[in-house]
Every structure is written in structure tokens, then in C-alpha cells.
Amino acid sequence: MPDPDDTDLAILRVVRANAALSTAAVGRAVGLSQAATWRRLDRLRKAGILAGRELALDLEALGFGVTVFLGVKLAAKARVSLEDFERAVSAIPEVRRVDHVLGRYDYRLRVVARDIADFERVFRRRILALPGMGEVEANVMLSERRLPGPL
Amino acid sequence: MPDPDDTDLAILRVVRANAALSTAAVGRAVGLSQAATWRRLDRLRKAGILAGRELALDLEALGFGVTVFLGVKLAAKARVSLEDFERAVSAIPEVRRVDHVLGRYDYRLRVVARDIADFERVFRRRILALPGMGEVEANVMLSERRLPGPL
DNA sequence: CTTGAAAAGAACTGCCT
DNA sequence: AGGCAGTTCTTTTCAAG
Numbered sequence: 001m002p003d004p005d006d007t008d009l010a011i012l013r014v015v016r017a018n019a020a021l022s023t024a025a026v027g028r029a030v031g032l033s034q035a036a037t038w039r040r041l042d043r044l045r046k047a048g049i050l051a052g053r054e055l056a057l058d059l060e061a062l063g064f065g066v067t068v069f070l071g072v073k074l075a076a077k078a079r080v081s082l083e084d085f086e087r088a089v090s091a092i093p094e095v096r097r098v099d100h101v102l103g104r105y106d107y108r109l110r111v112v113a114r115d116i117a118d119f120e121r122v123f124r125r126r127i128l129a130l131p132g133m134g135e136v137e138a139n140v141m142l143s144e145r146r147l148p149g150p151l
Numbered sequence: 152m153p154d155p156d157d158t159d160l161a162i163l164r165v166v167r168a169n170a171a172l173s174t175a176a177v178g179r180a181v182g183l184s185q186a187a188t189w190r191r192l193d194r195l196r197k198a199g200i201l202a203g204r205e206l207a208l209d210l211e212a213l214g215f216g217v218t219v220f221l222g223v224k225l226a227a228k229a230r231v232s233l234e235d236f237e238r239a240v241s242a243i244p245e246v247r248r249v250d251h252v253l254g255r256y257d258y259r260l261r262v263v264a265r266d267i268a269d270f271e272r273v274f275r276r277r278i279l280a281l282p283g284m285g286e287v288e289a290n291v292m293l294s295e296r297r298l299p300g301p302l
Numbered sequence: 303c304t305t306g307a308a309a310a311g312a313a314c315t316g317c318c319t
Numbered sequence: 320a321g322g323c324a325g326t327t328c329t330t331t332t333c334a335a336g
Contacts, residue, residue, distance in 0.1 A: 015206050016206060019203070020203070023330070024330095032304095033304055034329095035305085035306095035331095035332090038331070038332095042331090047212065048209055048212045049212045050206060050207075050208065050209075052170070052171060052207050053205065054204065054206075054207050055166050055170040055205075056203050057200065057202065059300065059301075061199045064301060069259060095298055097295065097296065097298065098295070098298065099295045100293040101291060104288060108220060112301060137255060139250075139255065139256060139259060141250050142251040143250070144248065144250045144251070145241065147246055147249065149208075149245070150210075150244045150263060183321075184321065184322050185322095186315085186321080187322070189314070190320090
């Protein structure tokens, strides 16, 4: 499959900004017909560049108002495999992301809770009980901003 | 607006798992007609719980293979407003997320680059040049896992 | 690549229980 | 609320220039 050309990038910029646009509207924005736009979108999908749609759930509107980022260092002595840790952490409902990272920490977790009291419960009963837990560092999220990113 | 009931939660669980499903298919999964499902989805959208669809771009497939998380502490002396910092950091194309946090750092950034050499360029010329930059800590992402989260 | 069109499917509306 | 039926819009595919 050929790499995306400038027209493809223009299409990606449009759909990234407005995922609810029809192919005809995207075509109008980049100066292509509906059919041609569809063919390009189809190619981008098949190339794995457009990896599918997602529905953004507003967890705050559902009562989960607290988001905490945790940096986790596995205990040096503990002979816990990364797979075991990942399996255990993935079983905690409040954990929304598990990033395996290189640096001061081994994992970065994104955790949600209804409020601080709820977070304390999750932290004490679930997070601290994870196999191989070493150091933990926490950052409470105040606000977030998503940016379009490169392209 | 009334809070979501059990049926709403069932619908949210279904669409969260598969955002590409038609309202008719969602209805089948929860035992409702197409129209009833659509009306509930519409209500959830208007309540802000379903906050809109997004197209997932696979940046790796586009050649951005490196993701780095940065923890940033603003310099104590610098009299830089948070707004100034946020404006400047938001202007860097490679920055995909800016999270204002409480804890050891003031901000957590998610940055993408084509490769490590590209990241070094962004880091030296853009990140280190941000107004008010104090300490920085970096974590290179090895792998990530998104989880459904609570509900 | 374009236009035009047809068929299928999904989204939306109104009416009735 | 929920179901049914119908309308409208989009997607998807095709033929022809």
C-alpha cells in the first residue's frame, strides 16, 4: 500500500477535526467528489491509519469527577512478571489506562473515581494490593486539554 | 434531566465496547427497538454523557512511532502565568495532551515524534524553550492498554 | 479523477399503545 | 416509556466519460 499523499493528509486533518462529517462533506472540504473521497477513506481504513471510531464517554457527567495519574515502580525484589502485574491492574474497573514506560517508573496508570474518598478506597484496597508494587507517585488531574497532534 | 437508569447504562456499556454499531444493533443487544434506542442515545448525547464521536488515527501507521510522557514542574522564580505556559505548549504540534495536575509536577504532557532523534529535536528546540520551564521528567512509552473503565 | 444513479442501510419523526 | 411504520439522509457500489 502506498503512503498517504497530500490529499490523504488533508482528508485526515478534516475528519480528525470533525468525525461526524459525511464523506460528501469531507469531499467538499478538500475539493473531491463523494466517490473519490470514499475510496480514499476506504484505503486509509484498510491501511490501518484510520483505526476506527470511538465514542467519548464523559465520565464526569456520570459522576466520576476525579482522575488521578499514578506512576508505579515495581518492587525490585518481587519476582512478579510484567504479565502478572498487567493482568491484575487491568482487572481494576477504575483503571482506564495502563502504559508500560521506560524511565523513573515502570507503569503509568490513569485511574478514575467518584470523589477523593472513593479514590482512597480504590488506592488502598486495589492499587496498593497489586502484585509487585514498589514506589507509587500520584498526580491529581485538575484539567486536561487534547490537541490535534502532528499532521 | 433525569439520571441514567439501568437500561441507559446497558446501552453505554454496549456502545463503549463497539462504537461502530448501528442503533438497531445496540437495541438488539439490550432488548429495545431501534427507535427507543435512538431516543435514549439522543437523550444521553443531549445530557453530555455521550460527548461525541472521534476517529482514532493510528499515528504509528503514519510514522510517529515514539510517544513520550513528560512531567513538567514550572520554575518557581519565573512569573509565568499558567495561561502563558498552556498557550505556548499547545502550539507545539507534537504535543497531543496537556494535563494540568497537582503533585510533584504541574503539567503532564503527552508528546509524539517520528523517532528518538525527532523527539530530541522537539525536546531541545520546543519543550526546553517553553516559558517557565523548571524540572522535566520523561517516560518513554513502550506499550499502552486502554481499558473500559467503570460502569 | 468525475458525474449520476441505484440499492442498502442507518438515522430520524410522528403516531399509537 | 416503548413499538411500528414511514421519510430522509448516508453509505456503498457500479457504470460510463
